Amino acid sequence: MSCEICGAKLSGPADRRSQIIESATTRPESPGPSLPNATLGDGTPESIKLSFRAGGDKIFHERLKGALVQRKWLLQNAPPIPRSHMNEANPISTYSLTDGYTPTPPPPKVVGIAGLERRGAELRKNNEFVIGSAFEDLEALMTSAKEVIAMAERFRSQNSNGDGDNDANSAEAASLLSDMGLVTTKDMLSGGSGADRTYIAELSRNLAEFLTDDKRGVLRREGGIMSLVDLWAVFNRTRNGIELVSPMDFERAATMWDTLRLPIRLRRFRSGLLVVQGRDRTDDKTVASLLSWLKDLHSIPPAMSNISEFGAVTGPSVTWDWQMFGRGVTAQETAERFGWSVGVATEELEMAEERGALCREQGLDGVRFWENFFAEIEVKVPKTKTVQQLEQAELEKRLRESGLL
Structure with a gap:
């Protein structure tokens, strides 16, 4: 008597009763694959047949695929995960790579004011460690950004030939830096008056692009006009931690909008207030x-x-x-x-x-x-001749009333 699906031999009722009696006394281990015992030269293939009678084959197939992708069988012989030990003198976690890990006993509980002071000291040490790591990552990010901008400036200076292509290369490099969220800074350029003019011109273009960007909508939120001081604060807030722009350089860049024929203009009121508005906005x-x-x-x-x-x-x-x-x-x-x-x-x-x-x-x-x-209101002033006639008529009227005329 064999199975119609896998061909395995099936036991009769008598054998089944004997198996039940034996399983009541002793429970053997579940059979498993003997793949570790197989060799490469062995011609007999090792295989496992699975039969699903009430569903579950799809779920099993998905989990099997996940296990094969993750290669979970490699974790069986992997060493134990090292445990971290927090040292009170050094907040950085140290790891023990010994094969046999023995957990250290927990520190003694301290209650009252001493416990609160110890908990506060541990929290402060942890915060100092986290903040120090964050500032190290921020400095690394700033250094990388400066290197990228310096490389772009170097590439632009090498490709400029001193003719009409210079403006096209400058505009292309400026657009690339703006797309990356980076803006040229003064210390990334070489010294000299030419470098200073280049920095101010690039800053002026960056400001115009910053104001006319529809995604940011800086001028739209301010009703189409805003003071130069407010724009300086908003622009420095979005510098991505590169470098802040000084007020003097910011004003010089704003005064170059008319020279560069950009769609933004700087306007000065009678009181001396400087405002920024679109070129199409008039009084x-x-x-x-x-x-x-x-x-x-x-x-x-x-x-x-x-x-x-x-x-x-x-x-x-x-x-x-x-x-x-x-x-x-x-x-x-x-x-x-x-x-x-x-x-x-x-x-x-x-x-x-x-x-x-x-x-x-x-x-x-x-x-x-x-x-x-x-x-x-229209004010009508009588002519001189009419005034004289009125005075003469008034004089004649009074003379008649007095009987002299």
Whole structure:
């Protein structure tokens, strides 16, 4: 009697009863493959047949494939994993490579203030070790980045022939460095005035690309205009730990935007504030935006004093015709409306006032800027001849009243 699948011989009922009785007394070990005993010259192949009657073959196949890929049979004869021992004098872990590892007894438990002090000391040592390792990795990263940038600069200087190809090579090298997130620094170039001009020019291009990048959206978040000091802080924050740019070099790079014909320009207000904005942004567009906003306020009622519980307005708290004249705005409200800083909003409002588009109202609650309606008032001054005629008519009228005429 044999199995129809694998061909193995099957025992009868009598043999099965005897096997049950024997297994009750002694339990033999599960049979395993004898592959370690096989030799290369042996012609008889060693094989194992597996039969799955109620499923499970797919799961077994996947796990078998994983074991073959990971080569887990090599772990059977591998030495034991070395255990780490923390030395109190040296926080770096030391390993014991002996074959037989005997665990060290745990340190005695110390309770109370002494235990807290010891725990704090161990935590401080661990933190010092972690921070030291982190700074070593950071210094290695900075050194590697400097080497990459120096190599790119060396490659660009070797390929420049002093003609029109120089600008193309410079632009290509600058774009490669920008794609890697690296920016040229001054100490990576050789000394001399030429190297300093090259550094400032590259920094100017990097700033323009940084501002016009749609992914970052630096100018878009600031309403299209931001102060040079804010840009300096934002740019240094994204330098990837290479080197910070000094304020003097930053201002020199910003002044080269017009020379290099980049899409960013530097603007100076009357107070001396330096701002950065797109080249397509002009004062006329800014004034038009402010006037459009103030005209929209004609349809929005100002703050009301008497509002019923149902939200109905029972009486306004203002004494002017807000539907005709609108209302005044502060620098804070303008900054919130256009996304500017308060300093930039103040300068833009004063610029519009100088152009005659706005007028100011200075009161106890601060300065408010209104739409200038005085420019629309026409003052008619009578001519000199008309004034003389009026005076003569008035004189004749009084003479008649007195009876002298």
